[in-house]
Amino acid sequence: MKDGDIVGLMQRASLVFKAKASKALDKAEDPRETLDYSYERQMELLQQVRRGVADVATSKKRLELQQTQLEKSVQKLEGQARDALAAGREDLARTALERKKAAQLQLQGLDEQHTQLQAEQDKLIQAEQRLTAKVEAFRTQKETIKAQYTAAEAQAKIGEAVSGISEEMGDVGMSMQRAQDKVATMQARAGAIDDLLDSGALQDISSPGQDSIDRELAQISSSSQVDSELAALKKELGTGADAPAPSGEAPAAAGDAPAGGAA
Amino acid sequence: MIVVRVLDEGQYELPAAIHDELVARDARLLEALDADDRAAYDRELSEVLDLVHAKGAELALDVIKPSEFVLPNPELSLAGVRALLADHPA
Numbered sequence: 001m002k003d004g005d006i007v008g009l010m011q012r013a014s015l016v017f018k019a020k021a022s023k024a025l026d027k028a029e030d031p032r033e034t035l036d037y038s039y040e041r042q043m044e045l046l047q048q049v050r051r052g053v054a055d056v057a058t059s060k061k062r063l064e065l066q067q068t069q070l071e072k073s074v075q076k077l078e079g080q081a082r083d084a085l086a087a088g089r090e091d092l093a094r095t096a097l098e099r100k101k102a103a104q105l106q107l108q109g110l111d112e113q114h115t116q117l118q119a120e121q122d123k124l125i126q127a128e129q130r131l132t133a134k135v136e137a138f139r140t141q142k143e144t145i146k147a148q149y150t151a152a153e154a155q156a157k158i159g160e161a162v163s164g165i166s167e168e169m170g171d172v173g174m175s176m177q178r179a180q181d182k183v184a185t186m187q188a189r190a191g192a193i194d195d196l197l198d199s200g201a202l203q204d205i206s207s208p209g210q211d212s213i214d215r216e217l218a219q220i221s222s223s224s225q226v227d228s229e230l231a232a233l234k235k236e237l238g239t240g241a242d243a244p245a246p247s248g249e250a251p252a253a254a255g256d257a258p259a260g261g262a263a
Numbered sequence: 264m265i266v267v268r269v270l271d272e273g274q275y276e277l278p279a280a281i282h283d284e285l286v287a288r289d290a291r292l293l294e295a296l297d298a299d300d301r302a303a304y305d306r307e308l309s310e311v312l313d314l315v316h317a318k319g320a321e322l323a324l325d326v327i328k329p330s331e332f333v334l335p336n337p338e339l340s341l342a343g344v345r346a347l348l349a350d351h352p353a
Contacts (some may be wrong), residue, residue: 007286007289007293008286008288008289008290008292008293008332009289009292009296009335009344009348010267010285010289010292010311010332010333011286011289011331011332012293012348012351013333013334013335013347014268014329014330014332014333015348015351016330016335016347016348016351017329017330017332018329019350019351020350021329096337097325123271127271130273130324132328133324133325134324134325135285136325137324137325137326137327138327141327156282160327160328160329161327163329164327164328164329165293165327167268167329167333168327171268171271172270174270175270175271186284218319
C-alpha cells in the first residue's frame, strides 16, 4: 500500500511503528545484526517493565498505609467529638468533626487513586506477560532465521519479526510511561497528605503536639472515666448507690455517668 | 487475515472481508481527530473497538507480526493521539 492511500488514523499509527523498525533495519549492514540488537533492547525493556510493576506496587502500598492511617483518624475523631460533646465542650467537638470531614475527603481521593493504580498495575502485568511471551518467541525465531540465512528470503522474515516486536515494544513502552506518570502524580499527592498528617490537621485532636487541646481532652476523658468508675463502685455497693442521694452532689455525678457511657 | 493492534491490549486477527469497512471507519476516525471533535472521535473509536472485539480473535502470543491497523487506547487524549501520529512518515 502506498502512503498516499493512507487516509486513516489507525493505518497511520501502524506506519509510525513500522517506520521506527525500518530505521533500525536500515542502520545494520547485516540484517542479522538487527536481530541481536533488537533482542538486547527487548531484554532491557522487560527489565524496565518489571521494575515498573514493582514501582506501582510500592506506590499502592504507600497509599494503603495512608488509607489505614486516615481511617484510624476518622474513627478516633468521631469518638473524641462524642466525648467532647458529652462533656459539654461543643467547641472541641466541632474541631474534631471538622478534622474528621477533612480526613474523609482525603480518603475519598485516595480511594480513586487506588482504583486507578490498581488498573495500571493490572495492565502493566498483562503487558509484561505479553512481552515476555513475544520475546521468547522472538529468541527462537531469531536463531531459526540465522541458521537458514539466505539473503533475500531471510530478509523478509527479519523485517517482519523486527517490525512486529518493535510495535510490541512501542506499545508496552507507552503503557509503562503512563503508569509512571500516574505513580508520579500519586506520589506528589501522597507527599501532600503526609505533610497534612504531620501538621496535625488530619490527626485526632489528642495527638502529641496539640498541647492545649490534648490536655483538655485528656481531662475530659479521665474525668468521664472517673465518673463511670464511681458509678460502677456505687453499683457494686448495691442499694447503697441510692442512699447518698439526699447529700446533693452524688445524684448529679450518677446521672452524668450513664449519659457519657452511652454516647 | 488482517492484524489489528489495540494499544494497551494486544493484537487481533480479523477476517479479510472487513478490510474495507475498517478503512472507511478509519477515515472517519481521522476526520473526527482533525475536527478536534472528541465526542465524534469517542463514538467512532468505540464502534471500531466493538467491531474488533466482536469479529477478531486474539493473535497467538508466539506469533510476531506487525499490525496493519493500530487503535489508540480509549483513554488517550486527542493531543496524545496527535503525538502518537507525529512521527508519521510524510
